[in-house]
Amino acid sequence: MNINILAGGPEEFLPNLHEYYSDNDIWVGVDRGVYTLINKKITPALAFGDFDSVSKEELLVIEGHVKEMKRYEPEKNETDMELALNWAVKQEPVLIRIFGATGGRLDHFLANVHLLVKPVLEKNHINIVLIDNQNILSLKGPGSYKIEMRVDKKYISFVPLTLEVKGLTLRGFKYPLKNRHISIGSTLCISNELISDHGTFSFSEGILLVIRSND
Known part of the structure; x- marks a missing residue:
């Protein structure tokens, strides 16, 4: 349901x-x-x-x-x-x-x-x-997530919603990351894109706002 x-x-x-x-x-x-x-x-x-x-x-x-x-x-x-x-x-x-x-x-x-x-x-x-x-928004807690490519929402942004998001790793993205700590207010993870039919993101602490968008 x-x-x-x-x-x-x-x-x-x-x-x-x-x-x-x-x-x-x-x-x-x-x-x-x-x-x-x-x-x-x-x-x-x-x-x-x-x-x-x-x-x-x-x-x-x-x-x-x-x-x-x-x-x-x-x-x-x-x-x-x-x-x-x-x-x-x-x-x-x-x-x-x-x-x-x-x-x-x-x-x-x-x-x-x-x-x-x-x-x-x-x-x-x-x-x-x-x-x-134009957008799809969700909030994620610590864990590992698979994300599928969508041609109608090709841009993917990750925005810290807590003071810090720790251990952020992005795989299968145009701009990959490995075990990075991202502070609130950072624009490091704005407007990323998948380079294959799917990718993954994971982090160990914090809350992450995930925004899928298109122009």
């Missing part, structure tokens, strides 16, 4: 959601993302939010399409996206895809990236990715 979550980010940053549609997947809408899913002929199984970003008319449409709505007051300690992601992690899916979480407000974007830290710290093995029409 996979869970797809659509947040309320600008629609111009969304990929074609129907490319990710499967009968085995659960779709979840967050705030205005619920209305966007309905407009794209995808009915979410659940809706999360305070719905302060939709009009009264749009809220009526949402209420007419979604059977299960988890509504919250605007004044709360968590964002709507955090509440939706916490629920999704508890379902123990194989994969969680998050759309509509980039673009627009930078505080929302950065908060959404940092929401992926908690599952890494808890050593949760669910694969969680943020996807827009």
Whole structure:
């Protein structure tokens, strides 16, 4: 089972959601993302939010399409996206895809990236990715990972999200590394590329933001 979550980010940053549609997947809408899913002929199984970003008319449409709505007051300690992601992690899916979480407000974007830290710290093995029409983002904890070449996302960047990432080794890349320590703020690992159909990366300490992009 996979869970797809659509947040309320600008629609111009969304990929074609129907490319990710499967009968085995659960779709979840967050705030205005619920209305966007309905407009794209995808009915979410659940809706999360305070719905302060939709009009009264749009809220009526949402209420007419979604059977299960988890509504919250605007004044709360968590964002709507955090509440939706916490629920999704508890379902123990194989994969969680998050759309509509980039673009627009930078505080929302950065908060959404940092929401992926908690599952890494808890050593949760669910694969969680943020996807827009140009990028795929994920967070990784210490370990060894295989990464496949994608012609539509040829650039691969590795960004430390902790003060230091230790022992970073890149194999099968245009710019390989062996057992390097990378400090937060370093741009050493920006815009790398695979030179074969797959490569590997590994590190021993820290949290690494992995970004696959294309121009």
